[in-house]
Amino acid sequence: MINSLEGGKRRSVVSSSRPELSAKVSAPVFLALEERLRESVSNYVSAKYGISVPVVVELPRRPEFGDLALPLCFGLAKHLRRAPRKIAEELTANLPSIAGVRSIEAAGGGYLNVCFDRGAYAVDVLSPPQVSADKSKIIVEHTNINPNKAAHIGHLRNAVLGDTLVRMLRALGREVEAQNYIDNTGVQVADVAAAFHFLERRSPRDVEALAADPDIRFDHYCWDIYAAISRHYAEHPESLYWRTQALSAIESGSGEIAVLGRIVSNAIVNRHLDTMLRIGVEYDVLPRESEILHLEFWSAAFAFLKQRKVVYFENAGRNAGCWVMPAENFRNAPAGARPDRDQPSNEDADASASKVIVRSNGTVTYVGKDIAYQLWKFGLLVGKDFHYAPLRRYSSGRQAWVSVANASASGVGAAVPAFGSGTEVYNVIDARQAYLQDVVRAALRLLGYKRQAERSIHFSYEMVALSPRCCVELGIELSDEDGKRPYVEVSGRKGFGVKADDLIDRLIETAYEEVRDRHRDISEAACREIATQIAVGALRYFMLRFTRTTVIAFDFAEALAFEGETGPYLQYAVVRAKNILRKFEETTGELPDFSTAISPQAWSRHLDENLWQLLLAASRSRWAISRAIAAGEPAQLARHAFELARTFSNFYHQYPVLKEANREKQMVLLGIARYVLDELTSLLSIMGIPTPDAM
Numbered sequence: 001m002i003n004s005l006e007g008g009k010r011r012s013v014v015s016s017s018r019p020e021l022s023a024k025v026s027a028p029v030f031l032a033l034e035e036r037l038r039e040s041v042s043n044y045v046s047a048k049y050g051i052s053v054p055v056v057v058e059l060p061r062r063p064e065f066g067d068l069a070l071p072l073c074f075g076l077a078k079h080l081r082r083a084p085r086k087i088a089e090e091l092t093a094n095l096p097s098i099a100g101v102r103s104i105e106a107a108g109g110g111y112l113n114v115c116f117d118r119g120a121y122a123v124d125v126l127s128p129p130q131v132s133a134d135k136s137k138i139i140v141e142h143t144n145i146n147p148n149k150a151a152h153i154g155h156l157r158n159a160v161l162g163d164t165l166v167r168m169l170r171a172l173g174r175e176v177e178a179q180n181y182i183d184n185t186g187v188q189v190a191d192v193a194a195a196f197h198f199l200e201r202r203s204p205r206d207v208e209a210l211a212a213d214p215d216i217r218f219d220h221y222c223w224d225i226y227a228a229i230s231r232h233y234a235e236h237p238e239s240l241y242w243r244t245q246a247l248s249a250i251e252s253g254s255g256e257i258a259v260l261g262r263i264v265s266n267a268i269v270n271r272h273l274d275t276m277l278r279i280g281v282e283y284d285v286l287p288r289e290s291e292i293l294h295l296e297f298w299s300a301a302f303a304f305l306k307q308r309k310v311v312y313f314e315n316a317g318r319n320a321g322c323w324v325m326p327a328e329n330f331r332n333a334p335a336g337a338r339p340d341r342d343q344p345s346n347e348d349a350d351a352s353a354s355k356v357i358v359r360s361n362g363t364v365t366y367v368g369k370d371i372a373y374q375l376w377k378f379g380l381l382v383g384k385d386f387h388y389a390p391l392r393r394y395s396s397g398r399q400a401w402v403s404v405a406n407a408s409a410s411g412v413g414a415a416v417p418a419f420g421s422g423t424e425v426y427n428v429i430d431a432r433q434a435y436l437q438d439v440v441r442a443a444l445r446l447l448g449y450k451r452q453a454e455r456s457i458h459f460s461y462e463m464v465a466l467s468p469r470c471c472v473e474l475g476i477e478l479s480d481e482d483g484k485r486p487y488v489e490v491s492g493r494k495g496f497g498v499k500a501d502d503l504i505d506r507l508i509e510t511a512y513e514e515v516r517d518r519h520r521d522i523s524e525a526a527c528r529e530i531a532t533q534i535a536v537g538a539l540r541y542f543m544l545r546f547t548r549t550t551v552i553a554f555d556f557a558e559a560l561a562f563e564g565e566t567g568p569y570l571q572y573a574v575v576r577a578k579n580i581l582r583k584f585e586e587t588t589g590e591l592p593d594f595s596t597a598i599s600p601q602a603w604s605r606h607l608d609e610n611l612w613q614l615l616l617a618a619s620r621s622r623w624a625i626s627r628a629i630a631a632g633e634p635a636q637l638a639r640h641a642f643e644l645a646r647t648f649s650n651f652y653h654q655y656p657v658l659k660e661a662n663r664e665k666q667m668v669l670l671g672i673a674r675y676v677l678d679e680l681t682s683l684l685s686i687m688g689i690p691t692p693d694a695m
Contacts, residue, residue: 028622029121029124029127029619030620030622030623031622031623033100033101033116034057034068034623036098036099037057037068037070038055038057040095040096040098041055041072042055044094044096045072045076049076049080053075053076055070056070056072058071063609065113066114066115067115067116067616068113068114069113070111071110071111072112073110073112074110077110084110087110088107088110088112089106091104092105100116100117100120100121101115101116101117102116102117102118103115116616118612119604120600121616121619122598122615122671123595123600125675134172135175136174136175136423137175137176137177137423138169138175138422138424138425139177139179139420139422139424139425139426140162140176140177140178140426140459141180141181141377141425141426141427142158142161142162142166142179142180142428142459143158143162143180144180144182144429146183146186146188147183147188147189147264147265147268147269148188148226148265149192149219149222149225149226150217150220150268150275150501151219151275151276151499152497152498153466153497153500154463154464154490155500156279156500156503156539157461157543157552158430158461159276159279160279160539160540160544160688161544161548161634163688164540164637164686164687165426165634166178167686167687167688168629171625172622172625172626172629177284178282178284178285179283179284179285179287180283180285180286181287181288181373182286182287182288184250184261184262184265184266184269185247185290185293185369189261189264190243190250191229191243191246192222193246193260194245195228195232196260197246198239198242199228199232202260204256208263211264217271217501219268219272219275220501222264222268223499244361245257246261247363248363249261251364253294270392273391273400275501279540279688280536280540281688282398284398284399284400284417285417285419286391286400286401286402287386287419288402289373290405291386291387291404292372293369295387296384297372297376298369300372300381300383302323302357302358302364305357306323308446308447310329310443310447311323311324311357312326314354319354319356319360321360322356322357323357323358324354324355324356325355325357325439325443326354327354327355330355330435330438330439330441330442355367357371367439367440370436370440371439371440371443374440374443375444377421377422378422378425378444378452378456379420379422380449386403386404387403387404387405387406387407388401388402388404388416423455425457426457426459427457428459428461429459430460430461430462431462433460434458437456437460438458441453457632459632460548462550462552464490464551465489465490465551465552465554466488466498466554467486467487467553467555467558468487468488469555469557470553471488473556474498474502476488487551487553498554504535504539507535507539507560508528508531508532509531510535510556510560511530511531511532511534511535511538512528515527515530519694522694530692533571533690533691533692534560534568534571534695536567537567537570537571537684537690538567538568540567540688541638541689542554542559542566544638545635545639547633547635548634569645570642570683571684571689571690571691572645572695573644573645573649573680574677574691574692575692575694577673577677580652580658580673581670581673581677583658584658587658591674594670597671598664598667598671602667605664606662606664606665611655611668611669614648614651614676615672617643617644617647618644618680619679621640621683625686637683637686637687641680641684644676644680645680648676648680651672651676655669657669657673
């Protein structure tokens with residue numbers, strides 16, 4: 001069902017067509033109470049028994065058990081040599097009172113079940129939000145698409161995971177720098193430049209005109225070119241010298257092929273930014289690999305690696321003439337590990353071999369340049385920094401910058417932020433790159449930067465495939481065998497895959513048909529906007545709901561369903577909450593300030609068990625974000641948001657808010673609806689999901 005909100009007052013009701021990048025969750029009442037509980041119990045146990053043990057807090061398995069549970073006594077039993085239940089009973093009999101806690105009871109085999117003072121808690125959660133800030137910088141590097149062809153469905157998972165991690169950290173008040181590393185000197189760009197030069201015989205002027213042609217999607221055109229030259233190499237391996245020639249030209253920055261490489265990478269980076277903006281992804285800075293070389297980041301890092309004897313020159317064997325890192329310094333590569341992203345190579349095919357950092361022809365491998373980049377991210381390349389130029393300003397007001405080779409190319413008069421020098425670095429890169437990420441960490445550790453190595457986090461994820469049904473809907477022909485598989489893998493090199501823009505377009509069109517069919521009175525523009533918001537919400541939630549170690553089989557029908565664990569289901573809960581508040585405003589003129597309009601006594605009189613569980617679930621949002629970050633699993637936040645939406649849906653059907661005759665109880669119901677709306681809207685914003693005005 002679609003509910004139109006056009007024409008109503010929106011003075012107090014949240015309405016947003018795009019998620020805000022700086023969304024904050026409510027005042028951390030739950031976290032503050034949890035911390036106070038931990039501290040009080042820990043101090044009491046230490047004073048009574050002379051034992052210091054960690055006080056772990058859990059959510060009870062069932063709501064009737066309480067609001068929190070402490071398994072503390074099971075750990076104490078080992079020290080005191082007494083039954084956990086007996087210790088629990090002793091503690092509950094003598095624990096001093098704790099502000100905000102109504103009772104602590106012994107339960108089961110030795111749990112401490114905690115119940116909050118519900119009236120006081122309800123008053124506190126409706127107070128204005130407060131978020132403390134930690135100004136130590138965290139760097140999140142994500143997306144990182146090779147600028148040689150259109151983005152594909154797998155890149156969307158990377159971008160959604162990385163962008164959501166950025167948003168979660170910012171919601172907790174952390175300073176976060178979102179980086180998108182551009183490998184514009186690698187094998188993939190070299191292959192496309194070689195294809196234009198050797199296969200299509202196009203000049204730089206020809207390719208520049210092609211990239212500027214508004215009737216041609218240049219990144220899609222390069223998708224086909226990349227597949228064509230990959231086939232050509234397979235059929236004519238003697239032509240692989242084209243790749244070597246192109247790589248050498250691009251790294252040196254001279255010659256026609258180097259110009260082609262710059263035209264291709266610059267044009268496609270802008271197309272990638274356009275694609276990612278469609279799903280709400282923005283960046284702070286785009287460091288480019290070309291500057292890693294031209295500004296001699298790599299030279300400085302290489303000298304450092306040699307000085308500390310992290311690498312050595314190989315005189316004989318398969319790696320003769322190469323600079324390598326000994327295999328014993330890092331974990332063995334898993335089966336199928338590849339030394340370059342999205343690119344097969346014979347280099348280091350043996351997982352137990354030493355890792356080549358500089359090839360025998362003098363060119364640097366991807367991992368060598370990434371070591372230099374990681375050193376810069378931690379502020380460890382003393383005296384080295386990029387020059388920067390403004391790249392684009394987003395409608396949100398955020399300015400994206402790109403690295404450039406010299407000061408003359410920088411933005412004149414622009415105030416450039418201080419980039420890099422993070423205290424913690426997340427690298428959002430797929431699981432198949434675990435081996436290379438381990439090499440980078442090993443280099444930091446061997447250089448003496450153990451703390452930075454520990455804080456260099458590979459935020460890995462598994463691939464995105466397609467369900468057979470999705471393949472059929474996209475017109476992809478499948479063999480009988482593939483049609484029976486749970487998912488079908490894609491391959492950009494073979495040209496078999498789903499371009500990100502095509503997937504987004506298809507989602508929007510499918511959502512549009514549904515919106516148009518259900519609600520004929522919405523204008524065409526409004527219908528298109530709502531469909532776009534639903535499509536973005538469906539895509540982003542689908543990418544987030546699965547744990548990072550899960551292979552995703554994308555399916556249109558499953559992602560766009562209005563029921564079940566989907567983005568549209570969450571959006572629908574927000575629309576319902578808006579409807580309640582809007583209709584009340586239309587009748588009374590405005591919403592009251594619920595933080596003062598409802599007394600603790602009113603909360604105590606009307607806060608039944610169902611209402612309490614809804615309020616409590618909503619108040620755990622900041623706690624859920626903290627837990628998701630600690631676990632490195634955004635899926636936990638997605639699940640929390642879904643459970644909150646489902647609990648609110650039950651509230652919507654069970655409590656006729658607008659028909660409630662008791663004014664005091666109606667205020668309680670409205671206060672809860674307002675609070676849940678704010679929390680859901682913030683949670684959706686943190687996941688990058690827009691909140692439509694209608695569904």
